Amino acid sequence: MKFIVDQQVEDIEMPENLKLNTFLQEFHSDCPHPECSFGFYGFAFGQSPFPVPKLVQEALIKNADKGAYAAVPGIPELRNAISKYNKHYFGMDIDPERIYVGPGTKELIFNLLEILHGTVILPTPAWLGYLPQIRFLKKNYHMLPTRANKKFSPNDLRKLALRLQDRQKILILNNPHNPTGLLYDRLELEEIADVCREQNITVISDEIYAQTTYDFSKFVSMGKIYPEGTFVTNGLSKSHAAGGYRLGYVIFPQHATDLKGQFKKILATEYTAVSTPIQHAAVAGFEISKEMDEYFDVTRSIHQIMGEYTYHILSAIDGVKTTKPNATFYLLADFNAFATDLQKANIMTSQKLSESLILHPYHTAIVGGDSLVLERTDFSARIAYVDYNGSEDYQNYLEDKPKTSSEKVEFVKNNAPKVVAGLEMINKFFENLKKDTNYDLQTQKNSMIAP
Ligand SMILES: Cc1ncc(COP(=O)(O)O)c(C=O)c1O
Structure with a gap:
């Protein structure tokens, strides 16, 4: 056959x-x-070589009996824990209603690219995960090569955006950055945000490595600098050495109410919800604790x-x-x-x-x-x-x-x-x-x- x-x-x-x-x-x-x-x-x-934190493993074992489907955006305990986690570590006030949980940020980024109309701007070098998704969805895209310091310049972003005809442009910002290990600091993010406001650029800010920032006080989320236009993605994979758990989340921009319904539709169509025991395990990973x-x-x-x-x-x-x-x-x-x-x-x-x-x-x-x-x-x-x-x-x-x-x-x-x-x-x-x-x-x- x-x-x-x-x-x-x-x-x-x-x-x-x-x-x-x-x-x-x-x-x-x-x-x-x-x-x-x-x-x-x-x-x-x-892949992080560390063990999955003990209390996450224990929570998973304890919740192995949870066989019911979870709500599409994630269980309320987890959305609350993620909201508090963002407040504690990243200084952001996020209503849990703005948080959607998915099976890894790779899937969530794909889902965002599915619902957002527009040309994608991809700074290069880049993580090898984005391009096959962009191609699969047949989206228009443009590379934005970085300068000698291996960061892209806001001016180059402006020049590129001015050439694009689309009503909406989507910048994939990966901060901290795979593969360079570099961090865009507050000032650099503010300059990028200025261009995004001026050129109507929506940002998908992939912050999966946020928690690994060596001098943690230096990390600033783009969700804080450009809250009206940024989708922040983060999860368990790198910070909790639990890529195999397949759990990530996205924080929607402020006032993106209409879009949330569309997004929920996509998640419900494609995977219903993340595994319920894994969501309970993640609660332990995102709750604030000494461990x-x-x-x-x-x-x-x-x-x-x-x-x-x-x-x-x-x-x-x-x-x-x-x-x-x-x-x-x-x-x-x-x-x-x-x-x-x-x-x-x-x-x-x-x-x-x-x-x-x-x-x-x-x-x-x-x-x-x-x-x-x-x-x-x-x-x-x-x-x-x-x-x-x-x-x-x-x-x-x-x-x-x-x-x-x-x-x-x-x-x-x-x-x-x-x-x-x-x-x-x-x-x-x-x-x-x-x-x-x-x-x-x-x-x-x-x-x-x-x-
Ligand atoms: C920059 C970047 N984004 C996203 C991911 C995927 O993360 P997840 O396991 O949440 O799908 C990776 C994993 O290598 C990555 O390096």
Whole structure:
């Protein structure tokens, strides 16, 4: 039997994270070297390594008997808890009626793009999740490339908006930002908001990494700066290391009453409601407690220690430029200074660069430029510094908090040996590339597959 797939599905590409997964699995089963058995140094996956907070796990167990469907926008306890969470951590007064709960923010962003008419403005580089959704919905879109500092300029946003004919434009703002780890501060957000007001731009502010901001006092939600035009999305995935729970929320702009009915219709049509036990577990995660406060504090401190180490090691490699992360567990490394050597080695695209780094003897997984919505030939990559045992490191951090710079370096060496070794491999790769300008990926690949 031959099944015919709808054209709009044929037209979208496999999301890059799934592509990467398949590639790594294939590589793994093909590699004959004994060193391959340990897997690889994983800088590719954007997943927090910490355990799901204990009290969230306990609440899930306690509520396993909740078999009834929940209300479409979310259970009232959860919407109330999210409202208080936003007040406590982000200084926002949000009526729980403005909050909608969904199965992850990825789905909620998709739902927003479904109901909002207009051309999408996507600053690049970007998280690899947005573009397949925009394409699937056949929306008009324009990239907004960032400047040398890896942030987009409000002036460039204005210039682009002036060229667009649509009555409504939708800016996807991701703050703090994946893949650069950068944070737009209050002043920068105010400048962006000025342009949005002037040009009638609606903002989807993806703030899934808000809680990871290293100096938490510096984080400001766009929902506070531009409350009349911003949809804020956030959830459990990064701050609570619970991506697999699939729970996110969106805060609607002030006075968006008409729109809420339309949105509810979409949610009810597509998934009815998020799993009821998961919603009860999330209540425990969003309620203000000493345990959660400590959890956020410890996890963001460890992300910062790992981030600073990764930044220092990579930027010490001659020719490598990297962003200095203020949040998240990523940074963007720019290897374009090696472009000529890479091309001589027959590595013409960022995808090829990722493939070369995964091969023996490097075994290092990174996410290359075109998966970050950059040109295929842009040799930039996202480095996710999360390849360590989060449960153990959390305890070790609590037992002996590193304070000085050298204690922090020691902490990384003792607690994240794969991060240390993987960064050495990246260094070695570029050293070898420089040494051997005749380096040929194909030769290396063949030798790897030979019996
Ligand atoms: C920028 C960004 N937004 C959204 C998501 C998806 O979050 P969720 O698990 O809530 O769907 C991710 C996950 O990697 C992300 O990096």
